[in-house]
Amino acid sequence: MPTSFNQSVIEEFRANEGKVGGPFTGEDLLLLTTTGAKSGKETTTPLGYVRHGDSLVVVGSNLGAPRHPDWYHNLLAHPVVQVETGTRTFEALAVPAEGTRREELFEHVVRVAPGYGEYQDRTTRLLPVVVLERAEPDGWEGPVEIKSLADKLMEVHTWLRGQLRQVRAEVDAHFAARAAHHGPGEPQAPGLGLQIRQRCLAFCQSLEFHHTSEDAHLFPGIARYHPHSADTFDRLSDEHRTVARLQGELVALLSGIGIADPRRFRSELDRMSTELNAHLDYEEESLLPLLAEVPWPPAPPVNTAEDSGGAGDGDDREDSDDRNG
Known part of the structure:
Protein backbone atom coordinates (compact mmCIF):
# COMPACT_ATOMS: atom_id res chain seq x y z
CA MET A 1 0.00 0.00 0.00
CA PRO A 2 1.27 3.53 -0.70
CA THR A 3 2.36 5.60 2.28
CA SER A 4 0.60 8.91 2.80
CA PHE A 5 4.02 10.61 2.90
CA ASN A 6 5.09 9.18 -0.46
CA GLN A 7 1.74 9.90 -2.04
CA SER A 8 1.76 13.52 -0.89
CA VAL A 9 5.29 14.01 -2.26
CA ILE A 10 4.32 12.45 -5.62
CA GLU A 11 1.20 14.62 -5.91
CA GLU A 12 3.09 17.80 -4.98
CA PHE A 13 5.89 16.92 -7.42
CA ARG A 14 3.49 16.44 -10.34
CA ALA A 15 1.41 19.50 -9.47
CA ASN A 16 4.44 21.84 -9.27
CA GLU A 17 6.68 20.72 -12.15
CA GLY A 18 9.00 18.73 -9.92
CA LYS A 19 9.26 21.22 -7.05
CA VAL A 20 8.56 19.91 -3.55
CA GLY A 21 8.65 21.83 -0.27
CA GLY A 22 9.20 20.81 3.33
CA PRO A 23 12.33 18.67 3.85
CA PHE A 24 12.89 18.60 0.07
CA THR A 25 12.97 22.35 -0.48
CA GLY A 26 15.75 23.15 -2.95
CA GLU A 27 16.64 19.47 -3.39
CA ASP A 28 16.98 17.66 -6.73
CA LEU A 29 14.16 15.12 -6.70
CA LEU A 30 12.91 12.63 -9.28
CA LEU A 31 10.15 10.05 -9.42
CA LEU A 32 11.35 6.53 -10.25
CA THR A 33 8.78 4.02 -11.48
CA THR A 34 9.91 0.41 -11.33
CA THR A 35 8.24 -2.91 -12.11
CA GLY A 36 7.86 -5.28 -9.16
CA ALA A 37 10.36 -8.12 -9.18
CA LYS A 38 7.67 -10.56 -8.00
CA SER A 39 4.33 -8.79 -8.43
CA GLY A 40 4.99 -7.25 -11.86
CA LYS A 41 3.13 -4.13 -10.68
CA GLU A 42 4.44 -0.62 -11.18
CA THR A 43 5.63 1.31 -8.13
CA THR A 44 6.59 4.99 -8.03
CA THR A 45 9.16 6.23 -5.50
CA PRO A 46 10.40 9.80 -4.92
CA LEU A 47 14.21 9.84 -4.76
CA GLY A 48 16.95 12.40 -4.44
CA TYR A 49 19.47 12.34 -7.27
CA VAL A 50 22.83 13.76 -8.32
CA ARG A 51 23.86 14.58 -11.88
CA HIS A 52 27.00 13.00 -13.32
CA GLY A 53 27.63 14.03 -16.91
CA ASP A 54 24.55 13.19 -18.97
CA SER A 55 23.33 10.62 -16.45
CA LEU A 56 21.42 10.79 -13.19
CA VAL A 57 22.70 8.90 -10.14
CA VAL A 58 20.53 7.58 -7.30
CA VAL A 59 21.65 5.77 -4.16
CA GLY A 60 19.87 2.87 -2.47
CA SER A 61 20.40 4.34 0.98
CA ASN A 62 17.07 3.35 2.55
CA LEU A 63 18.07 5.98 5.16
CA GLY A 64 20.90 3.72 6.31
CA ALA A 65 18.63 0.73 7.07
CA PRO A 66 20.17 -2.77 7.00
CA ARG A 67 18.39 -3.88 3.81
CA HIS A 68 18.30 -2.56 0.25
CA PRO A 69 15.15 -0.63 -0.73
CA ASP A 70 12.47 -2.47 -2.68
CA TRP A 71 12.97 -0.30 -5.76
CA TYR A 72 16.55 -1.59 -6.04
CA HIS A 73 15.43 -5.23 -6.10
CA ASN A 74 12.80 -4.27 -8.70
CA LEU A 75 15.28 -2.72 -11.12
CA LEU A 76 17.59 -5.72 -10.88
CA ALA A 77 14.71 -7.82 -12.22
CA HIS A 78 13.39 -5.20 -14.68
CA PRO A 79 16.19 -2.80 -15.71
CA VAL A 80 14.05 -0.47 -17.84
CA VAL A 81 12.47 2.14 -15.56
CA GLN A 82 10.52 5.38 -15.95
CA VAL A 83 12.01 8.63 -14.69
CA GLU A 84 10.20 11.92 -14.06
CA THR A 85 12.23 15.10 -13.53
CA GLY A 86 10.35 18.38 -13.51
CA THR A 87 8.05 18.22 -16.52
CA ARG A 88 10.09 15.55 -18.36
CA THR A 89 9.28 11.84 -18.37
CA PHE A 90 11.51 9.29 -20.09
CA GLU A 91 12.55 5.65 -20.05
CA ALA A 92 15.94 4.84 -18.60
CA LEU A 93 18.20 1.85 -18.16
CA ALA A 94 19.12 1.39 -14.50
CA VAL A 95 22.71 0.17 -14.11
CA PRO A 96 24.22 -0.35 -10.63
CA ALA A 97 27.88 0.67 -10.59
CA GLU A 98 30.53 -1.81 -9.44
CA GLY A 99 34.07 -1.75 -8.08
CA THR A 100 36.17 1.34 -8.74
CA ARG A 101 33.40 3.04 -10.70
CA ARG A 102 31.02 2.63 -7.76
CA GLU A 103 33.57 4.17 -5.38
CA GLU A 104 34.22 7.12 -7.68
CA LEU A 105 30.53 7.80 -8.19
CA PHE A 106 29.76 7.53 -4.48
CA GLU A 107 32.54 10.03 -3.69
CA HIS A 108 30.99 12.38 -6.26
CA VAL A 109 27.54 11.92 -4.70
CA VAL A 110 28.82 12.62 -1.17
CA ARG A 111 30.57 15.82 -2.33
CA VAL A 112 27.23 17.07 -3.67
CA ALA A 113 24.98 15.58 -0.97
CA PRO A 114 26.97 14.74 2.20
CA GLY A 115 23.98 13.07 3.83
CA TYR A 116 24.59 9.90 1.84
CA GLY A 117 27.92 9.50 3.60
CA GLU A 118 26.06 9.57 6.91
CA TYR A 119 23.66 6.89 5.65
CA GLN A 120 26.62 4.70 4.69
CA ASP A 121 28.08 5.13 8.19
CA ARG A 122 24.86 3.80 9.72
CA THR A 123 25.00 0.41 8.01
CA THR A 124 27.45 -2.36 7.18
CA ARG A 125 25.91 -2.97 3.75
CA LEU A 126 27.42 -1.23 0.73
CA LEU A 127 24.89 1.31 -0.49
CA PRO A 128 24.01 0.62 -4.15
CA VAL A 129 24.88 3.43 -6.54
CA VAL A 130 22.66 3.30 -9.63
CA VAL A 131 23.19 5.20 -12.87
CA LEU A 132 20.02 6.04 -14.81
CA GLU A 133 20.95 6.15 -18.50
CA ARG A 134 18.53 7.14 -21.22
CA ALA A 135 17.25 3.89 -22.69
CA GLU A 136 18.28 4.70 -26.28
CA PRO A 137 21.47 2.96 -27.45
CA ASP A 138 24.42 5.10 -28.55
CA GLY A 139 23.80 6.62 -31.94
CA TRP A 140 20.04 5.94 -31.79
CA GLU A 141 18.08 8.36 -33.92
CA GLY A 142 15.16 6.37 -35.29
CA PRO A 143 13.30 7.21 -38.50
CA VAL A 144 13.09 10.92 -39.25
CA GLU A 145 9.32 10.68 -39.71
CA ILE A 146 6.92 7.78 -39.14
CA LYS A 147 4.01 7.80 -41.56
CA SER A 148 3.18 4.12 -41.97
CA ALA A 292 3.74 0.49 -46.38
CA GLU A 293 0.20 1.68 -47.12
CA VAL A 294 -1.10 1.32 -43.56
CA PRO A 295 -1.02 4.79 -41.90
CA TRP A 296 0.61 5.30 -38.54
CA PRO A 297 -0.59 6.28 -36.04
CA PRO A 298 -3.93 4.63 -36.77
CA ALA A 299 -6.98 6.84 -36.99
CA PRO A 300 -8.91 7.08 -33.71
CA PRO A 301 -12.17 5.12 -33.58
CA VAL A 302 -15.35 7.05 -34.25
CA ASN A 303 -17.47 7.34 -31.09
CA THR A 304 -21.13 6.54 -31.34
CA ALA A 305 -23.99 7.12 -28.94
CA GLU A 306 -23.69 3.51 -27.82
CA ASP A 307 -19.99 3.62 -26.92
CA SER A 308 -19.42 7.22 -25.84
CA GLY A 309 -20.15 6.65 -22.15
CA GLY A 310 -18.38 4.69 -19.45
CA ALA A 311 -16.27 5.19 -16.41
CA GLY A 312 -12.76 6.57 -16.54
CA ASP A 313 -9.70 4.37 -16.23
CA GLY A 314 -8.68 3.55 -12.69
CA ASP A 315 -5.11 3.83 -11.45
CA ASP A 316 -4.09 0.62 -9.69
CA ARG A 317 -0.42 1.50 -9.48
CA GLU A 318 1.20 0.74 -6.14
CA ASP A 319 3.68 3.09 -4.51
CA SER A 320 6.76 2.01 -2.62
CA ASP A 321 7.06 2.19 1.15
CA ASP A 322 10.64 3.48 0.73
CA ARG A 323 10.80 7.23 1.15
CA ASN A 324 14.26 8.49 0.27
CA GLY A 325 15.71 5.34 -1.30
Whole structure:
Protein backbone atom coordinates (compact mmCIF):
# COMPACT_ATOMS: atom_id res chain seq x y z
CA MET A 1 0.00 0.00 0.00
CA PRO A 2 1.27 3.53 -0.70
CA THR A 3 2.36 5.60 2.28
CA SER A 4 0.60 8.91 2.80
CA PHE A 5 4.02 10.61 2.90
CA ASN A 6 5.09 9.18 -0.46
CA GLN A 7 1.74 9.90 -2.04
CA SER A 8 1.76 13.52 -0.89
CA VAL A 9 5.29 14.01 -2.26
CA ILE A 10 4.32 12.45 -5.62
CA GLU A 11 1.20 14.62 -5.91
CA GLU A 12 3.09 17.80 -4.98
CA PHE A 13 5.89 16.92 -7.42
CA ARG A 14 3.49 16.44 -10.34
CA ALA A 15 1.41 19.50 -9.47
CA ASN A 16 4.44 21.84 -9.27
CA GLU A 17 6.68 20.72 -12.15
CA GLY A 18 9.00 18.73 -9.92
CA LYS A 19 9.26 21.22 -7.05
CA VAL A 20 8.56 19.91 -3.55
CA GLY A 21 8.65 21.83 -0.27
CA GLY A 22 9.20 20.81 3.33
CA PRO A 23 12.33 18.67 3.85
CA PHE A 24 12.89 18.60 0.07
CA THR A 25 12.97 22.35 -0.48
CA GLY A 26 15.75 23.15 -2.95
CA GLU A 27 16.64 19.47 -3.39
CA ASP A 28 16.98 17.66 -6.73
CA LEU A 29 14.16 15.12 -6.70
CA LEU A 30 12.91 12.63 -9.28
CA LEU A 31 10.15 10.05 -9.42
CA LEU A 32 11.35 6.53 -10.25
CA THR A 33 8.78 4.02 -11.48
CA THR A 34 9.91 0.41 -11.33
CA THR A 35 8.24 -2.91 -12.11
CA GLY A 36 7.86 -5.28 -9.16
CA ALA A 37 10.36 -8.12 -9.18
CA LYS A 38 7.67 -10.56 -8.00
CA SER A 39 4.33 -8.79 -8.43
CA GLY A 40 4.99 -7.25 -11.86
CA LYS A 41 3.13 -4.13 -10.68
CA GLU A 42 4.44 -0.62 -11.18
CA THR A 43 5.63 1.31 -8.13
CA THR A 44 6.59 4.99 -8.03
CA THR A 45 9.16 6.23 -5.50
CA PRO A 46 10.40 9.80 -4.92
CA LEU A 47 14.21 9.84 -4.76
CA GLY A 48 16.95 12.40 -4.44
CA TYR A 49 19.47 12.34 -7.27
CA VAL A 50 22.83 13.76 -8.32
CA ARG A 51 23.86 14.58 -11.88
CA HIS A 52 27.00 13.00 -13.32
CA GLY A 53 27.63 14.03 -16.91
CA ASP A 54 24.55 13.19 -18.97
CA SER A 55 23.33 10.62 -16.45
CA LEU A 56 21.42 10.79 -13.19
CA VAL A 57 22.70 8.90 -10.14
CA VAL A 58 20.53 7.58 -7.30
CA VAL A 59 21.65 5.77 -4.16
CA GLY A 60 19.87 2.87 -2.47
CA SER A 61 20.40 4.34 0.98
CA ASN A 62 17.07 3.35 2.55
CA LEU A 63 18.07 5.98 5.16
CA GLY A 64 20.90 3.72 6.31
CA ALA A 65 18.63 0.73 7.07
CA PRO A 66 20.17 -2.77 7.00
CA ARG A 67 18.39 -3.88 3.81
CA HIS A 68 18.30 -2.56 0.25
CA PRO A 69 15.15 -0.63 -0.73
CA ASP A 70 12.47 -2.47 -2.68
CA TRP A 71 12.97 -0.30 -5.76
CA TYR A 72 16.55 -1.59 -6.04
CA HIS A 73 15.43 -5.23 -6.10
CA ASN A 74 12.80 -4.27 -8.70
CA LEU A 75 15.28 -2.72 -11.12
CA LEU A 76 17.59 -5.72 -10.88
CA ALA A 77 14.71 -7.82 -12.22
CA HIS A 78 13.39 -5.20 -14.68
CA PRO A 79 16.19 -2.80 -15.71
CA VAL A 80 14.05 -0.47 -17.84
CA VAL A 81 12.47 2.14 -15.56
CA GLN A 82 10.52 5.38 -15.95
CA VAL A 83 12.01 8.63 -14.69
CA GLU A 84 10.20 11.92 -14.06
CA THR A 85 12.23 15.10 -13.53
CA GLY A 86 10.35 18.38 -13.51
CA THR A 87 8.05 18.22 -16.52
CA ARG A 88 10.09 15.55 -18.36
CA THR A 89 9.28 11.84 -18.37
CA PHE A 90 11.51 9.29 -20.09
CA GLU A 91 12.55 5.65 -20.05
CA ALA A 92 15.94 4.84 -18.60
CA LEU A 93 18.20 1.85 -18.16
CA ALA A 94 19.12 1.39 -14.50
CA VAL A 95 22.71 0.17 -14.11
CA PRO A 96 24.22 -0.35 -10.63
CA ALA A 97 27.88 0.67 -10.59
CA GLU A 98 30.53 -1.81 -9.44
CA GLY A 99 34.07 -1.75 -8.08
CA THR A 100 36.17 1.34 -8.74
CA ARG A 101 33.40 3.04 -10.70
CA ARG A 102 31.02 2.63 -7.76
CA GLU A 103 33.57 4.17 -5.38
CA GLU A 104 34.22 7.12 -7.68
CA LEU A 105 30.53 7.80 -8.19
CA PHE A 106 29.76 7.53 -4.48
CA GLU A 107 32.54 10.03 -3.69
CA HIS A 108 30.99 12.38 -6.26
CA VAL A 109 27.54 11.92 -4.70
CA VAL A 110 28.82 12.62 -1.17
CA ARG A 111 30.57 15.82 -2.33
CA VAL A 112 27.23 17.07 -3.67
CA ALA A 113 24.98 15.58 -0.97
CA PRO A 114 26.97 14.74 2.20
CA GLY A 115 23.98 13.07 3.83
CA TYR A 116 24.59 9.90 1.84
CA GLY A 117 27.92 9.50 3.60
CA GLU A 118 26.06 9.57 6.91
CA TYR A 119 23.66 6.89 5.65
CA GLN A 120 26.62 4.70 4.69
CA ASP A 121 28.08 5.13 8.19
CA ARG A 122 24.86 3.80 9.72
CA THR A 123 25.00 0.41 8.01
CA THR A 124 27.45 -2.36 7.18
CA ARG A 125 25.91 -2.97 3.75
CA LEU A 126 27.42 -1.23 0.73
CA LEU A 127 24.89 1.31 -0.49
CA PRO A 128 24.01 0.62 -4.15
CA VAL A 129 24.88 3.43 -6.54
CA VAL A 130 22.66 3.30 -9.63
CA VAL A 131 23.19 5.20 -12.87
CA LEU A 132 20.02 6.04 -14.81
CA GLU A 133 20.95 6.15 -18.50
CA ARG A 134 18.53 7.14 -21.22
CA ALA A 135 17.25 3.89 -22.69
CA GLU A 136 18.28 4.70 -26.28
CA PRO A 137 21.47 2.96 -27.45
CA ASP A 138 24.42 5.10 -28.55
CA GLY A 139 23.80 6.62 -31.94
CA TRP A 140 20.04 5.94 -31.79
CA GLU A 141 18.08 8.36 -33.92
CA GLY A 142 15.16 6.37 -35.29
CA PRO A 143 13.30 7.21 -38.50
CA VAL A 144 13.09 10.92 -39.25
CA GLU A 145 9.32 10.68 -39.71
CA ILE A 146 6.92 7.78 -39.14
CA LYS A 147 4.01 7.80 -41.56
CA SER A 148 3.18 4.12 -41.97
CA LEU A 149 3.10 0.87 -40.01
CA ALA A 150 6.16 -0.15 -42.06
CA ASP A 151 8.04 2.87 -40.66
CA LYS A 152 6.95 1.91 -37.14
CA LEU A 153 8.16 -1.67 -37.57
CA MET A 154 11.53 -0.42 -38.81
CA GLU A 155 11.79 1.92 -35.81
CA VAL A 156 11.35 -1.03 -33.43
CA HIS A 157 13.78 -3.22 -35.40
CA THR A 158 16.38 -0.44 -35.44
CA TRP A 159 15.98 -0.08 -31.68
CA LEU A 160 16.44 -3.81 -31.09
CA ARG A 161 19.49 -4.00 -33.35
CA GLY A 162 21.01 -0.99 -31.56
CA GLN A 163 20.54 -2.57 -28.14
CA LEU A 164 22.04 -5.84 -29.34
CA ARG A 165 25.06 -4.06 -30.85
CA GLN A 166 25.66 -2.27 -27.58
CA VAL A 167 25.58 -5.48 -25.54
CA ARG A 168 27.95 -7.17 -27.98
CA ALA A 169 30.31 -4.18 -27.98
CA GLU A 170 30.57 -4.27 -24.18
CA VAL A 171 31.18 -8.02 -24.15
CA ASP A 172 33.84 -7.67 -26.86
CA ALA A 173 35.50 -4.85 -24.90
CA HIS A 174 35.67 -7.12 -21.86
CA PHE A 175 37.46 -9.89 -23.75
CA ALA A 176 39.75 -7.48 -25.62
CA ALA A 177 40.90 -5.93 -22.34
CA ARG A 178 41.52 -9.33 -20.81
CA ALA A 179 43.58 -10.41 -23.83
CA ALA A 180 45.71 -7.28 -23.64
CA HIS A 181 46.30 -7.53 -19.89
CA HIS A 182 49.74 -8.57 -18.64
CA GLY A 183 50.92 -8.94 -15.09
CA PRO A 184 49.23 -9.83 -11.80
CA GLY A 185 45.67 -9.02 -10.84
CA GLU A 186 42.53 -8.51 -12.85
CA PRO A 187 42.60 -6.13 -15.84
CA GLN A 188 41.00 -2.72 -15.59
CA ALA A 189 38.32 -3.76 -18.03
CA PRO A 190 34.57 -3.45 -18.40
CA GLY A 191 33.33 -6.18 -16.09
CA LEU A 192 31.08 -8.91 -17.39
CA GLY A 193 28.81 -8.17 -14.46
CA LEU A 194 25.94 -5.83 -13.61
CA GLN A 195 26.34 -3.39 -16.50
CA ILE A 196 26.21 -6.05 -19.19
CA ARG A 197 23.61 -8.03 -17.23
CA GLN A 198 21.25 -5.05 -16.99
CA ARG A 199 21.63 -4.06 -20.63
CA CYS A 200 21.16 -7.63 -21.81
CA LEU A 201 18.08 -8.17 -19.63
CA ALA A 202 16.59 -4.91 -20.92
CA PHE A 203 17.17 -6.05 -24.49
CA CYS A 204 15.64 -9.48 -23.82
CA GLN A 205 12.58 -7.99 -22.15
CA SER A 206 12.05 -5.51 -25.02
CA LEU A 207 12.41 -8.32 -27.55
CA GLU A 208 9.93 -10.55 -25.70
CA PHE A 209 7.38 -7.74 -25.57
CA HIS A 210 7.82 -7.01 -29.28
CA HIS A 211 7.41 -10.63 -30.38
CA THR A 212 4.45 -11.23 -28.05
CA SER A 213 2.72 -8.15 -29.49
CA GLU A 214 3.36 -9.32 -33.04
CA ASP A 215 1.99 -12.81 -32.38
CA ALA A 216 -1.09 -11.50 -30.56
CA HIS A 217 -1.98 -8.49 -32.70
CA LEU A 218 0.13 -7.62 -35.76
CA PHE A 219 0.31 -11.01 -37.48
CA PRO A 220 -3.39 -11.94 -37.06
CA GLY A 221 -4.41 -8.47 -38.23
CA ILE A 222 -2.33 -8.63 -41.41
CA ALA A 223 -3.27 -12.26 -42.09
CA ARG A 224 -6.96 -11.33 -42.33
CA TYR A 225 -6.20 -9.15 -45.35
CA HIS A 226 -3.45 -11.34 -46.84
CA PRO A 227 -4.54 -14.98 -46.43
CA HIS A 228 -2.11 -16.01 -49.18
CA SER A 229 0.75 -15.16 -46.78
CA ALA A 230 -0.13 -17.87 -44.25
CA ASP A 231 3.17 -19.70 -44.81
CA THR A 232 5.08 -16.49 -44.09
CA PHE A 233 3.33 -15.97 -40.75
CA ASP A 234 3.85 -19.62 -39.81
CA ARG A 235 7.57 -19.24 -40.46
CA LEU A 236 7.79 -15.98 -38.51
CA SER A 237 6.00 -17.54 -35.54
CA ASP A 238 8.36 -20.54 -35.65
CA GLU A 239 11.32 -18.16 -35.66
CA HIS A 240 9.85 -16.33 -32.67
CA ARG A 241 9.85 -19.61 -30.75
CA THR A 242 13.47 -20.30 -31.72
CA VAL A 243 14.59 -16.82 -30.66
CA ALA A 244 12.58 -17.13 -27.43
CA ARG A 245 14.34 -20.40 -26.59
CA LEU A 246 17.78 -18.87 -27.13
CA GLN A 247 16.71 -15.77 -25.23
CA GLY A 248 15.59 -17.95 -22.32
CA GLU A 249 18.96 -19.68 -22.23
CA LEU A 250 20.70 -16.31 -22.21
CA VAL A 251 18.50 -14.97 -19.41
CA ALA A 252 19.17 -18.13 -17.37
CA LEU A 253 22.88 -17.27 -17.46
CA LEU A 254 21.99 -13.84 -16.06
CA SER A 255 19.88 -15.14 -13.20
CA GLY A 256 22.60 -14.30 -10.68
CA ILE A 257 24.19 -10.91 -10.10
CA GLY A 258 27.38 -11.97 -11.86
CA ILE A 259 28.03 -14.14 -14.91
CA ALA A 260 29.74 -17.38 -13.91
CA ASP A 261 30.94 -18.39 -17.37
CA PRO A 262 31.72 -15.39 -19.63
CA ARG A 263 32.80 -17.51 -22.60
CA ARG A 264 29.57 -19.47 -22.57
CA PHE A 265 27.64 -16.22 -22.28
CA ARG A 266 29.40 -14.80 -25.35
CA SER A 267 28.75 -18.01 -27.28
CA GLU A 268 25.02 -17.92 -26.43
CA LEU A 269 24.88 -14.21 -27.30
CA ASP A 270 26.46 -14.92 -30.70
CA ARG A 271 23.92 -17.68 -31.40
CA MET A 272 20.97 -15.47 -30.56
CA SER A 273 22.42 -12.55 -32.55
CA THR A 274 22.72 -14.69 -35.67
CA GLU A 275 19.18 -16.07 -35.36
CA LEU A 276 17.62 -12.71 -34.49
CA ASN A 277 19.26 -10.73 -37.29
CA ALA A 278 18.25 -13.37 -39.85
CA HIS A 279 14.69 -13.26 -38.47
CA LEU A 280 14.49 -9.45 -38.61
CA ASP A 281 15.83 -9.44 -42.18
CA TYR A 282 13.21 -11.97 -43.30
CA GLU A 283 10.40 -10.16 -41.48
CA GLU A 284 11.30 -6.88 -43.15
CA GLU A 285 11.54 -8.50 -46.57
CA SER A 286 8.15 -10.15 -46.12
CA LEU A 287 6.09 -7.58 -44.25
CA LEU A 288 7.29 -4.08 -45.14
CA PRO A 289 5.60 -4.15 -48.58
CA LEU A 290 2.32 -5.17 -46.88
CA LEU A 291 2.56 -2.42 -44.25
CA ALA A 292 3.74 0.49 -46.38
CA GLU A 293 0.20 1.68 -47.12
CA VAL A 294 -1.10 1.32 -43.56
CA PRO A 295 -1.02 4.79 -41.90
CA TRP A 296 0.61 5.30 -38.54
CA PRO A 297 -0.59 6.28 -36.04
CA PRO A 298 -3.93 4.63 -36.77
CA ALA A 299 -6.98 6.84 -36.99
CA PRO A 300 -8.91 7.08 -33.71
CA PRO A 301 -12.17 5.12 -33.58
CA VAL A 302 -15.35 7.05 -34.25
CA ASN A 303 -17.47 7.34 -31.09
CA THR A 304 -21.13 6.54 -31.34
CA ALA A 305 -23.99 7.12 -28.94
CA GLU A 306 -23.69 3.51 -27.82
CA ASP A 307 -19.99 3.62 -26.92
CA SER A 308 -19.42 7.22 -25.84
CA GLY A 309 -20.15 6.65 -22.15
CA GLY A 310 -18.38 4.69 -19.45
CA ALA A 311 -16.27 5.19 -16.41
CA GLY A 312 -12.76 6.57 -16.54
CA ASP A 313 -9.70 4.37 -16.23
CA GLY A 314 -8.68 3.55 -12.69
CA ASP A 315 -5.11 3.83 -11.45
CA ASP A 316 -4.09 0.62 -9.69
CA ARG A 317 -0.42 1.50 -9.48
CA GLU A 318 1.20 0.74 -6.14
CA ASP A 319 3.68 3.09 -4.51
CA SER A 320 6.76 2.01 -2.62
CA ASP A 321 7.06 2.19 1.15
CA ASP A 322 10.64 3.48 0.73
CA ARG A 323 10.80 7.23 1.15
CA ASN A 324 14.26 8.49 0.27
CA GLY A 325 15.71 5.34 -1.30
